[in-house]
Amino acid sequence: MKRKITLKQIAKELGVSIGTVSKALKDSKEISEETKEKIQAFAKYYNYKPNNIALSLKNRKTKTIGILIPEIVHHFFSKVIQGIEKVANKKGYNVIIGLSNESFDKEVINMEMLASGSIDGFIMSISKETLLQQDYHHLNETINQGMPIVMFDRVVSDIRCDKVIINDVEAAKKAVNKLIKNNCKKIAIITTKDYVNVGRLRTQGYVEALNDHEIAPEPELILKVDDKLVTEDYIDVLEEEIKSLFLINPDIDGVFAVNELYAITTMKVAKNLGRKIPEDLQVIGFTDGVLSRHASPSLTTVTQYGQKIGEVAAALLIEKIESEASEDPVRTVVIETELIERESTK
Amino acid sequence: MKRKITLKQIAKELGVSIGTVSKALKDSKEISEETKEKIQAFAKYYNYKPNNIALSLKNRKTKTIGILIPEIVHHFFSKVIQGIEKVANKKGYNVIIGLSNESFDKEVINMEMLASGSIDGFIMSISKETLLQQDYHHLNETINQGMPIVMFDRVVSDIRCDKVIINDVEAAKKAVNKLIKNNCKKIAIITTKDYVNVGRLRTQGYVEALNDHEIAPEPELILKVDDKLVTEDYIDVLEEEIKSLFLINPDIDGVFAVNELYAITTMKVAKNLGRKIPEDLQVIGFTDGVLSRHASPSLTTVTQYGQKIGEVAAALLIEKIESEASEDPVRTVVIETELIERESTK
């Protein structure tokens, strides 16, 4: 393998010192025009590019921020990444992405690997397995090493770092209120197990909305799906569980699902059971992605403004990276949500 | 910001030399048990982790591979990434991902940034804009610097690097043959402009399949969508174009779409125009993703085995990275495709 050209090689070729080459390439006025031109021409010809690794070592800065997320397929995450990239690039930062695949071990490994030199800070959403195990030592260690973290989406509140979240409870209430207003009498929720905090909060919003309207929440109508790890046949299990829900409670006329997939699957199952949407059954999802838009009927959903979340997260992180203060207060920014009405509700 | 602890600091604290610390932490037998224990305990307590940047500089190896893709939302890409990660991790490599967002400039910038020290090699799919401009200097420069590249999906054949592809022509033929066998008499294709090579090849397969059955391809039935850059209203444009196609050619009874989105949109438009699927119209897509599976009716599609593609790409790349030979032959691996029959065909 050919090696990239270095200052040293240029210096040797041209019979000058490394320092001179370095300065010449930075257009330093210390160096004579003549020498500069010679060196610059040579460097250009050989397509010299400074070695980032060496620069990082010297500056103790990588100008890179690391994103650590559980999965990459979600439209929501891709929007967040877009937002992060937008402000990061504007400020001269690059972005690298690591995936945990919802696994604790992969999260830890990725984190350690990135934390040990590759990046200046993290923006992350925690894996389900980590939430389940409630083991956050890797986060605390990273923070203790002086590397800033910004959490979004799935956050854990007792970690000392900035957070960008939405008000899950309020957002869920918006959705359920809409169903109630649309005259649904028996509203079910398809949610996650409680260890996933966004699921828990959305469930809480559902319950509160019902209570606000003096409807007694029925445990039977709260389906907590266990999908700790996304496996191949996991969709089938999901379908089965939702089907049972409908069979046991045939008069359900409204469903609030805490994510896109649950919502789409609900519609599919319901259609197979002969329900007309939105006539017999109204469905609202959470997170606006391709699935929601392209479903038929298209899905009414709570949108999270992922791009905005990403932008804010990146801004917070970069600010912290570049701040001199060793201990500034941790901030939590709440991003607005909105209900997007489509065909799955009346 | 607190700094991470270094060998030097440990050495000073413990009153030994840096070299001793380094060796002790590597459990070198040169060092006495006593000293080793003392140093290891101390390092553990302070959570010492070697600085990757320094290691990379020393070893001229980063043990990470860079993935450069146009977009992150596609199920296909996420499968490829999974495949890459699987074999990369097994061989002790980490993976970082850069996004071009289909933009030439971002592709170049990302490439240069990663190429200058951060990674040992690339796995990439080229952006549409790059294909359009046909400017591949960044690829050639990277290769000339001795950094191996493996291309997949959207490849350009005259670049000297390994490639992992599918036989787009054959795959398209499979799909169109299926439609013909299912008695479709007027089959349209929704494809990309020709500069996207996978689109061009799939169009070619469509034409060949028709010819094989002595059906004369009609230019009117070949819709080449221009979606160089994915903008917000791009779906609307797509819908309009497809709608026109159906209005002008009302007797279309089969559609082959070169990607998921085109296929889903076709079904949506057709349903709005009152077509029943698959009774009046049969649709086959390309690339098996969430959209295909969750569409209603679910979509018959050509699957690309993205994970396999990723695995092979990673294996090829790592082999090249670790090979001593400065010039080994470039290889092109063709991965099988398969037609997955669902509800959108009879």
Next chain:
DNA sequence: TTGTAAGCGTTATCAG
């Protein structure tokens, strides 16, 4: 105007 040298954190070699 140019060169020298220290330093970023690590490892490997060689001397003590």
Next chain:
DNA sequence: CTGATAACGCTTACAA
């Protein structure tokens, strides 16, 4: 068994 030193590629203060 332990320590000093050079090297990876680069920047920069300082010396020539």
